[in-house]
Amino acid sequence: MKGKIIILSAPSGTGKSTVINRLMKMPDLRLGFSISATSRKPRSGEVDGREYYFISDKEFLRRIDVGDFVEYEEVYAGTHYGTLRSEVERVCDNGLNLIMDIDVKGGLNVKELYGSRALSIFLEPPSLQTLERRLRGRGTDSEETILRRLGKAEYEISFAPSFDLRVVNDNLDDTVERIASAIRTFTTHDPD
Numbered sequence: 001m002k003g004k005i006i007i008l009s010a011p012s013g014t015g016k017s018t019v020i021n022r023l024m025k026m027p028d029l030r031l032g033f034s035i036s037a038t039s040r041k042p043r044s045g046e047v048d049g050r051e052y053y054f055i056s057d058k059e060f061l062r063r064i065d066v067g068d069f070v071e072y073e074e075v076y077a078g079t080h081y082g083t084l085r086s087e088v089e090r091v092c093d094n095g096l097n098l099i100m101d102i103d104v105k106g107g108l109n110v111k112e113l114y115g116s117r118a119l120s121i122f123l124e125p126p127s128l129q130t131l132e133r134r135l136r137g138r139g140t141d142s143e144e145t146i147l148r149r150l151g152k153a154e155y156e157i158s159f160a161p162s163f164d165l166r167v168v169n170d171n172l173d174d175t176v177e178r179i180a181s182a183i184r185t186f187t188t189h190d191p192d
């Protein structure tokens with residue numbers, strides 16, 4: 001049986017990676033993480049082939065040309081991110097459900113491509129004020145970056161109504177349980 005596709009999109013700082021890590025630890029969901037390709041440099045602690053496939057921008061453009069991507073976006077100016085066709089096959093052909101951490105535009109593109117085989121989930125911060133506090137609390141970004149991310153978040157939240165499911169991340173345990181339950185229903189009940 002072929003696996004299904006779970007799309008998780010959220011503004012930066014909403015807690016998407018934490019939620020995905022928790023979901024990946026639930027064996028009954030049978031999730032496989034979609035390792036994207038990116039032309040950004042690895043952050044400390046990131047490993048090539050685990051968080052991302054880190055490639056140069058030149059290589060990224062070459063792979064766009066040969067049709068290796070299911071979707072790709074220039075998420076930040078000069079920095080590409082994309083889902084490789086080979087990655088979807090690697091996970092789904094093994095019967096696992098592919099979970100994607102992907103930006104809002106990419107998420108909607110994938111939903112359009114896979115239709116009823118994909119569940120698109122939008123994770124929302126409780127408010128822009130909370131998001132701002134979280135971004136500042138991380139202590140990793142400059143003031144300029146924080147303001148840019150906040151502006152982008154407001155824009156991204158405007159796409160939330162186009163997703164199959166919206167979950168406000170005000171309590172991590174509840175958020176993980178709500179999403180896990182939606183994935184269980186989607187992967188076990190929907191015929192394909």
Ligand code: 5GP
Nearest residue numbers: 036037072073075081082083101102103106
């Ligand atoms: P980061 O650099 O913080 O890891 O990711 C930046 C943004 O790129 C996040 O919103 C993440 O969801 C998005 N992203 C990661 N992989 C992909 C991908 O394959 N395609 C698209 N469209 N966005 C991605």
